[in-house]
Amino acid sequence: MIVSIDKFAGFCWGVVRAIDFAERELQTSSKLYSLGDVIHNAVEVKRLAKLGLETITVEDFEKIPNGSKVLIRAHGEPPATYKKAVTFGIELVDATCPVVTKVQERIKKFVDKNYQIVIFGKKDHAEVIGLSGVTEDRAVVILSLTEALENVDLSKPTVLFSQTTMDKETFALIASALKEKVKELVIETIEDEAVEFHAKDTICGQVSGREKKLREFAGLNDVIIFTAGKKSSNGKVLYAIAKDVNAKTFFVESKEEIDFTWFTGAKTVGITGATSTPQWVMEEMKSVLEDHFEK
Numbered sequence: 194m195i196v197s198i199d200k201f202a203g204f205c206w207g208v209v210r211a212i213d214f215a216e217r218e219l220q221t222s223s224k225l226y227s228l229g230d231v232i233h234n235a236v237e238v239k240r241l242a243k244l245g246l247e248t249i250t251v252e253d254f255e256k257i258p259n260g261s262k263v264l265i266r267a268h269g270e271p272p273a274t275y276k277k278a279v280t281f282g283i284e285l286v287d288a289t290c291p292v293v294t295k296v297q298e299r300i301k302k303f304v305d306k307n308y309q310i311v312i313f314g315k316k317d318h319a320e321v322i323g324l325s326g327v328t329e330d331r332a333v334v335i336l337s338l339t340e341a342l343e344n345v346d347l348s349k350p351t352v353l354f355s356q357t358t359m360d361k362e363t364f365a366l367i368a369s370a371l372k373e374k375v376k377e378l379v380i381e382t383i384e385d386e387a388v389e390f391h392a393k394d395t396i397c398g399q400v401s402g403r404e405k406k407l408r409e410f411a412g413l414n415d416v417i418i419f420t421a422g423k424k425s426s427n428g429k430v431l432y433a434i435a436k437d438v439n440a441k442t443f444f445v446e447s448k449e450e451i452d453f454t455w456f457t458g459a460k461t462v463g464i465t466g467a468t469s470t471p472q473w474v475m476e477e478m479k480s481v482l483e484d485h486f487e488k
């Protein structure tokens with residue numbers, strides 16, 4: 194049986210950068226707090242915890258010692274978090290992905306111009322909480338065309354943004370429907386040197402560019418092991434794409450969840466993952482499979 198790792202899977206640029214920030218801090222201090230898990234991947238969080246990274250929430254600011262260092266992960270935070278940090282004497286290590294920062298800045302520009310801000314995204318996702326925070330939670334957050342048509346005030350000057358990890362097709366559908374109905378609509382786009390964007394939306398090229406390559410990889414193998422954290426929103430989207438191409442696609446968070454009966458009759462197995470999946474996790478799974486089938 195041939196086991197191969199998808200060379201296009203793994204951390205996106207923003208996440209690599211945030212982990213780098215954490216590791217660098219932990220070289221000089223034994224303790225660093227992270228606001229929420231630095232990455233939606235339990236095994237990587239465990240590895241960083243051993244180095245001294247502890248996940249907390251904003252509510253914990255009042256419990257941790259004055260002067261503590263707290264990492265803001267790639268998803269970013271709402272302005273209220275920055276204010277609260279000042280109140281409690283917290284030193285922030287800001288690893289917000291520069292792309293997310295750009296989206297926050299654009300939203301602020303439109304808030305100042307009194308536009309209705311519409312965000313295509315998941316209400317409870319940390320990035321959306323940060324984006325919506327810029328509008329003092331006045332943004333209309335929608336997840337589908339139906340929600341857009343029900344909740345957007347069609348008479349107001351409106352700007353449409355997307356959470357950076359949403360799917361392009363649904364966004365395009367919502368954008369074209371709103372274009373027909375809203376009197377004054379801006380569909381906000383973004384460009385960034387580090388990350389490929391397609392000047393049509395604020396969806397990150399690190400995510401959308403993955404779809405095509407993932408479809409190819411899923412079609413080339415008899416069985417696909419898709420590994421990501423269960424909380425990863427990007428993981429769920431990419432897993433569904435792989436499963437759509439190859440019905441024998443299985444989602445696992447750790448190597449212990451692998452069921453060897455999945456591979457009956459398979460000649461090729463592909464290991465892939467989300468933008469939050471560490472390379473070492475995929476390599477570990479490859480070794481587990483190779484060791485098992487060599488016996």
Ligand code: SF4
Pocket residue numbers: 205206207208267268290291292293357358388397398399400468
């Ligand atoms: S997916 Fe894109 S926008 Fe999101 S953290 Fe990664 S590089 Fe940044």
